[in-house]
Amino acid sequence: MARLLELxxxxxxxxxxxxxxxxQLLEPLLREADVWAPExxxxxxxxxxxxxxxxxxxxxxxxxxxxxxxxxxxxxxxVANSLYQHMDLEEREYLNPRLLRDDLxxxxxxxx
Numbered sequence: 577m578a579r580l581l582e583l584x585x586x587x588x589x590x591x592x593x594x595x596x597x598x599x600q601l602l603e604p605l606l607r608e609a610d611v612w613a614p615e616x617x618x619x620x621x622x623x624x625x626x627x628x629x630x631x632x633x634x635x636x637x638x639x640x641x642x643x644x645x646x647x648x649x650x651x652x653x654x655v656a657n658s659l660y661q662h663m664d665l666e667e668r669e670y671l672n673p674r675l676l677r678d679d680l681x682x683x684x685x686x687x688x
Contacts, residue, residue: 588631595624
């Protein structure tokens with residue numbers, strides 16, 4: 577249990593550092609992308625706040641006495657799945673090559 581708590585703590589620290597770096601790097605790029613930039617930036621920041629809150633809640637849950645190993649495994653799986661979904665969303669919404677390209681006129685039809 578102590579090792580699991582240590583790893584969750586390290587994950588939270590690493591995710592927080594990653595999110596700060598990502599915000600520092602992406603915010604200027606998103607700001608220049610299109611008229612939806614303020615909304616995209618706000619969504620990115622909100623998703624990062626939600627991730628942090630999820631990890632803090634999970635850390636608190638893991639520190640409670642009486643959790644079974646099965647419950648802990650389910651919990652860790654849920655955190656990993658949430659992070660995977662977040663990364664997938666970021667790739668679609670913020671790291672999309674069509675969004676971040678530097679030409680002024682869209683040359684491809686929008687298939688969304």
